[in-house]
Amino acid sequence: MTSRNRIPHQLEPYLRLPPEASLIVLTSTLGCSATWLTARFVSSLLDYTDDEGGETAVVLASWLRDASWWKQELRRAAGTDVAKSVESKRLTIVDFLCNDNGTVLDTIESTLRTAITTAKQGTRKVTLILENPDTLLALGQTTALTLSQVLLKLRTLVHATAVVLSADLPLLEAASEHAEKVPTPIEAETAAFAVQQAHQAGYVISVRELDTGAARDVSGVLRVTMGGGVYGAAEGTLAGKEMEALYLVQRDGNVKVFERGSATF
Amino acid sequence: MPPTTSQHRRTHNLLLINKLLDQRDATSPFTLVLDSLEQSARPLIAEYVRRAKITGVHVFFVSSETLSKPLNVDVFVEAWNQTLQSWEKSLQNELRRLQRRRCLIVFDSLYQLCATPDSNNLPALLSSFIGPTTSLLAVYHTDIGRPSARTPLHQNVYAPSPLTLLRYLATTVCTVHSLHHVLERKTARDRSHIEPSFGLAEGKEGVLQSLGANGSEGVVLEMEHRRKSGRGIREWYYMPVVTYRDGPEGSGAKDRTAVMLLDDHPLYRTPEHDRAAEPSEADGTFELGLTAKQRQDRDGVVLPYFDAQTGGGEGGRILYDMGSEDDFDEEEDEI
Numbered sequence: 001m002t003s004r005n006r007i008p009h010q011l012e013p014y015l016r017l018p019p020e021a022s023l024i025v026l027t028s029t030l031g032c033s034a035t036w037l038t039a040r041f042v043s044s045l046l047d048y049t050d051d052e053g054g055e056t057a058v059v060l061a062s063w064l065r066d067a068s069w070w071k072q073e074l075r076r077a078a079g080t081d082v083a084k085s086v087e088s089k090r091l092t093i094v095d096f097l098c099n100d101n102g103t104v105l106d107t108i109e110s111t112l113r114t115a116i117t118t119a120k121q122g123t124r125k126v127t128l129i130l131e132n133p134d135t136l137l138a139l140g141q142t143t144a145l146t147l148s149q150v151l152l153k154l155r156t157l158v159h160a161t162a163v164v165l166s167a168d169l170p171l172l173e174a175a176s177e178h179a180e181k182v183p184t185p186i187e188a189e190t191a192a193f194a195v196q197q198a199h200q201a202g203y204v205i206s207v208r209e210l211d212t213g214a215a216r217d218v219s220g221v222l223r224v225t226m227g228g229g230v231y232g233a234a235e236g237t238l239a240g241k242e243m244e245a246l247y248l249v250q251r252d253g254n255v256k257v258f259e260r261g262s263a264t265f
Numbered sequence: 266m267p268p269t270t271s272q273h274r275r276t277h278n279l280l281l282i283n284k285l286l287d288q289r290d291a292t293s294p295f296t297l298v299l300d301s302l303e304q305s306a307r308p309l310i311a312e313y314v315r316r317a318k319i320t321g322v323h324v325f326f327v328s329s330e331t332l333s334k335p336l337n338v339d340v341f342v343e344a345w346n347q348t349l350q351s352w353e354k355s356l357q358n359e360l361r362r363l364q365r366r367r368c369l370i371v372f373d374s375l376y377q378l379c380a381t382p383d384s385n386n387l388p389a390l391l392s393s394f395i396g397p398t399t400s401l402l403a404v405y406h407t408d409i410g411r412p413s414a415r416t417p418l419h420q421n422v423y424a425p426s427p428l429t430l431l432r433y434l435a436t437t438v439c440t441v442h443s444l445h446h447v448l449e450r451k452t453a454r455d456r457s458h459i460e461p462s463f464g465l466a467e468g469k470e471g472v473l474q475s476l477g478a479n480g481s482e483g484v485v486l487e488m489e490h491r492r493k494s495g496r497g498i499r500e501w502y503y504m505p506v507v508t509y510r511d512g513p514e515g516s517g518a519k520d521r522t523a524v525m526l527l528d529d530h531p532l533y534r535t536p537e538h539d540r541a542a543e544p545s546e547a548d549g550t551f552e553l554g555l556t557a558k559q560r561q562d563r564d565g566v567v568l569p570y571f572d573a574q575t576g577g578g579e580g581g582r583i584l585y586d587m588g589s590e591d592d593f594d595e596e597e598d599e600i
Contacts, residue, residue, distance in 0.1 A: 021333050029471040145380045148330065149345045155332050169470045174410045176465045188410050192376070195409045195465075198302050198473050199374075200330055208471025225474040228305030230481075231506070242476050 027167035043078035144193035201227030297435035329377035445477030
């Protein structure tokens with residue numbers, strides 16, 4: 001099966017190569033993982049070819065899952081030819097989970113810089129995907145301010161950026177206007193980072209559990225909203241509109257996206 | 266609401282918002298824009314910058330989180346890539362160089378300045394830029410939370426939050442709202458339902474934004490302007506968003522966006538509101554009232570029985586003096 005068929009057609013406009021200098025925020029919760037979405041995003045980016053025959057490349061950095069896990073997931077869920085893409089340096093997986101220096105911000109920045117330069121090979125349009133950099137905030141390694149500054153520096157090097165963040169309630173509570181108690185530093189930093197990134201984002205794509213609880217034929221709710229960055233895009237190249245739908249990840253890794261109330265099959 | 270009041274608001278407050286957006290006569294030296302994930306301040310900032318460009322105001326954009334230079338900006342300062350001292354110094358130098366020209370300094374987010382450990386005195390920093398020809402326009406994300414304590418404890422606990430301080434300093438506070446959300450809230454209010462909450466305020470697991478956030482049509486502005494006299498003016502406006510798709514920079518950029526009162530927005534106006542504003546007779550298909558002139562003419566008609574009482578009657582004829590507005594018909598009318 002080709003990777004194109006693996007992407008539900010409803011999601012295609014959102015997983016295309018984003019406009020230049022844009023940011024996409026993907027959020028997940030503890031009960032609802034966004035790895036299937038990230039894997040499909042990577043495969044969609046690798047499949048992309050523009051009119052001039054320009055190539056794309058992806059640098060995927062993860063703090064929560066190791067490189068071999070990602071290779072397997074990309075192959076299984078999205079049908080990506082991982083070996084070929086890694087060989088041609090179009091896909092670079094940076095594993096910060098098994099890396100001893102994966103929590104040191106300076107090392108992270110320099111590692112990613114090197115990976116981006118290697119992937120670029122002159123003219124390639126590189127998309128940087130960071131999976132859960134908010135882990136660094138949870139570990140108390142840095143502040144939202146410093147992390148976002150590093151992210152901005154990295155964003156200047158690449159074509160577009162996607163950040164996967166956790167949007168569990170305790171991590172966002174400090175951002176709510178009605179927060180009654182004084183938040184702990186970790187609460188304040190994670191909330192500030194997530195909110196700040198969403199203010200910059202073109203799309204905010206979030207997955208969450210069903211309000212009514214777990215169901216056998218629904219894995220969760222997927223919602224796409226417009227972040228503050230939607231006004232910045234000078235050419236207005238963000239094609240998709242906001243949407244909300246249910247999705248089901250099947251045992252074979254296939255994903256179905258369907259409207260609320262409509263039958264799955 | 267009586268029609269006179271809304272007419273008054275329409276003329277005065279629309280004049281005021283245009284004056285503020287144009288930054289005319291230093292109406293507001295420090296404008297604070299409060300935004301949230303549900304509605305970004307960017308369209309409003311873009312409008313300020315666009316109008317500044319038209320009137321020849323020099324625009325500085327101090328970026329704490331914006332990657333690339335926005336449209337129409339003259340000088341783009343990458344504050345995220347350098348220390349506070351270094352960009353502050355270069356900005357001050359630039360301002361000194363342009364002493365005579367009118368300048369607008371835009372801050373895309375003040376959170377970073379509040380959170381930087383060496384910017385303990387944000388008010389002093391901001392006021393150091395304000396001058397007779399320079400005004401400030403700054404954005405604060407209301408949902409970003411208070412920067413966590415990094416400075417010694419006693420300073421933080423009793424000090425007001427940065428947002429409180431900024432609100433106190435600002436000469437104009439503009440809060441942006443999503444049109445979709447404002448309409449939803451109003452509908453709920455009209456039906457005596459509890460007003461819905463959106464985005465982070467919903468407190469739902471996994472929800473950062475609600476559907477309807479950052480709409481592409483327009484923005485609702487809640488403006489509070491403090492005059493020099495101390496009197497405050499509050500008004501709600503609707504501002505359509507100018508999309509750059511309509512034309513590149515230059516073409517069509519000359520005309521100003523037509524800001525209107527929120528009450529005048531067709532989707533916000535309720536049918537009941539319309540009816541109350543118009544006279545009650547408007548329900549019929551013809552006019553039931555009398556004008557002063559009509560009443561006067563009617564009083565002038567001498568009815569036949571009055572005529573008969575004076576003795577000179579000629580048998581029930583109606584005597585009527587033709588007025589200028591009467592159309593004399595030779596066949597029907599005889600006098």
